[in-house]
Amino acid sequence: MKVKTFNSIDGWHKPWEIIDQLLKQFIVSECHHLLREPKCSVKLKKATHIGLAGELLKQVNELREEPFSASRRVKIPKAMDSWLSDLIENYPPIGRDRGITVLKSTQKFFRSYSSKSVTRPSVPKTPAREKVLRPSTRPGDNCEPLSSPPLRWVRGFLHSLFVDVELSAMELSAAGIIMAKDTAYFSEFACDFSLHIWDEGRHAEIALYGLRFLGGKLGDYTYTNHTWNKVNQFSELVERIMGENVIEEGNASDRAMGQIKNLRSMGYHQAANLLEHINVDELRHARLGNKWVKRILEQNDRQFIDLFKRVSTKIGRPLKHQISCFENLDARMRAGFDRNFLKQFGLSAAGG
């Protein structure tokens, strides 16, 4: 087997640089495939791999900063064990006595990752879906009306949660990672959003588990791709993060109690518990969104507010309605909406 050998290893730095590049390339490449892979089960597997690579990338970077500090020992999560052995088998980063060896297929990854002449992988107009999932052209056709028999409504809700919320959230972050590929902040961005993809993949699995538990299956309802379409109309990364992570996930962290109440009033407490479990993450996701929009806009409050207004309107949430979604202001503060922002709209959190 032909391998490329990196002979010039200056101290221990070089291997970390290579592992860092390898992981980043792996993440971009898996995001690219996740968007084009139709099968849901493979998509979910890829989401886990991306999350694990992001976690490892974070730890490798911490270790690179302080390689001799005992407090910086790499802690490998349990789920990472089998994935790591897969990764090492396919893309062995550590060589034998001469340093680092990389398989030939991996060299391609390196070249496409580091070469400026290679165009960035593109983001498809719509992500691939398996055949059993049928698209709908009529809005609202992806669920049952509240007046339908409860079991049918709950199944429809979980089906739409799986396809049109969680899968789409996962795919939007994969697209974001691809779009951020050549930016100066890519490393931190890739870590943050890989973990976001992992969370959304877990949410998707939870929704699918609930659907199957209640006797439903994939394809029982159509899907609309409304979450994807809403955000994919924007070409700028910062607009997309504002739309999905700041506005939509911000609303989910605050106002999702309505659906939970509906489920409880129908006696579907287990489904309500699943949804509560999912919603716990939304506050953290909205905080991630606020962090990155602020970072990309270089902490310019004025621009942040202007973008918030423009994106809200364009995704079909007129500003007045969007502001009425700010109910739990303490939660909003924890999700990264600061006092200046709230003040602009005549809102103030407790003690503010």
Ligand SMILES: [Fe+2]
């Ligand atoms: Fe989610």
Ligand SMILES: [Fe+2]
């Ligand atoms: Fe989320």
